[in-house]
Amino acid sequence: MGGQQRVYRQRIRSTQSLKKIFRAMELIAASRIGKARDRVTAAAPYSRAITRAISAVATHSNVDHPLTTERTDTNRVAVLVITADRGMAGAYSANVLREGERLAERLRGEGKEIVPFAFGRRGVGYFKFRKREARWRVAGRVGLADSRHRPGDRSGAVRRVHGIARGGRRERTSHRLHALLVHGVAGASRHPSAADRAWSRASRSRVRTSSPCTSSSPAPSRCWTRSCRATSSPVSTRACSRAPRPSLANRQRAMHTAVENAEDIIRQYTRLANSARQAEITQEISEIVSGADALAAS
């Protein structure tokens, strides 16, 4: 009776308020995408400049520095997986993790030893649930895949990402960063870009003695170390600045779908509520008519 109608109306109301929330999240993500894209564009010259400078030095100098030679005494490869902290971003984190697994599998096939790193709550949860080894489990908000990160940011998580990229003092075990996974479905290319290749070429090339030699001040090796420490590899810089965009794009798409689903549900319930009301009215009329008939017959 009236009960059924009330249930439907309640459901419509709650779905409507959910729809409002989804819509708001969609709009927020949409408004942040532009900013994230601008940041990626703005960060590109920086990566390019570093790559160019490093390549020039690696080509001309005769400095035998660990940063310019590939290590042959280790088989370890660091794989860094950057995921979002929050859900509600469609398949973003799932795709990143799946791609990470695929890469790890491929590297294992090549006889490499994987040292996994996870950033972001979703990735950390994934590794923890499967009881896998993952270093630096960052359980808190790291915000790498959210919009708050700015290129050139040297704080917290970002610094640690750069640390991994450099295979710095804190993490002696990882000697080469193989890949940074920040792309969602619509994210950055999964293959290394020209800049990455140039960087790895520069960092791999055996330094040749050639003329003209690059002179440097202060002493060459110190200069090298400091310039590479002071900046970060184009790979990790790009990873950090690119992370937000696919995350936001996925979030926007997921929320858009959620809004559409909510509208569908509301339409269905409205129809059900209307037919319930119609049924009630019909029943009431038939009761009145049959009552009148009964009175007339008596």
Added chain:
Amino acid sequence: MADALTVDIVAPDHVMWSGTASRVIAPSVEGEIGLLASHEPILSILKAGTIRVTSESENREFAVTGGFVSFDHDTITIVADPVVTDED
């Protein structure tokens, strides 16, 4: 003298300046370094100070807190940490 140097001064999140110049003076950790055309290739660390760019038409100055300068084939790339302002 014609502007023979190609100069790129970049910060992590934006290009500070890009263009041609005839002379660039940068504050390296071992003292100021002046770069003219046909200088030998060099990589040098910067300390806090001012980068001075001289071109035919104008002189420009950029305050930096660090970074490095790389010179190769008359192309100067300065990766600079700009002075942080309170805007953000």
